[in-house]
Amino acid sequence: MTITLASGVGIDVQPLDAVVxxxxxxxxxxxxxxxxALRDTGVLSSVAQKLTGSRCVVVAVLGPEAEHVHDELDELLVGDGTNVESLPTTTWxxxxxxxxxxxxxxxxVLSSGAGPRPGSILVTTASATAPTDLPELLRLLAVGLHTPKPAGG
Structure with missing residues (x-):
């Protein structure tokens, strides 16, 4: 699923396993x-490897335990500290x-000089069944859920 914001920045939504x-x-x-979605050390390590040398300028970790996961990701990204200039900024x-x-x-993204383009932001979900409505997707990501709740629930 791809969504374009008013600024022209595009958001792609993909299940984490496809990214890995x-x-x-x-x-x-x-x-x-x-x-x-990053609690598994193998998944976290794989994401860190895919970020190393990538064009990614920022990684935002959302939801419960985001600070802890962010710290672990930072440790994997920084490694021996020899190439920190090319690493993305991480936030929790x-x-x-x-x-x-x-x-x-x-x-x-806009201030990085990359300019708006489709796929500028990648939002990952834990499953292939992500909601198609951006506000609902973001709400679910913020609370660490990945499938819509039943109506009235």
């Missing part, structure tokens, strides 16, 4: 990812509204 399985590095300038957002995080990430 892809042979290439992450092509987006930004990655928004729920913390609970446990209590912020997902829409606010999206606006922050959007501004970081």
């Amino acid at each position: 399985r892809a042979a290439a590095s992450i092509e987006a300038e930004a990655l928004i990812i729920p913390a609970d 957002h446990e209590d912020e509204e997902a829409e606010d995080v999206l606006r922050l990430v959007e501004q970081m």
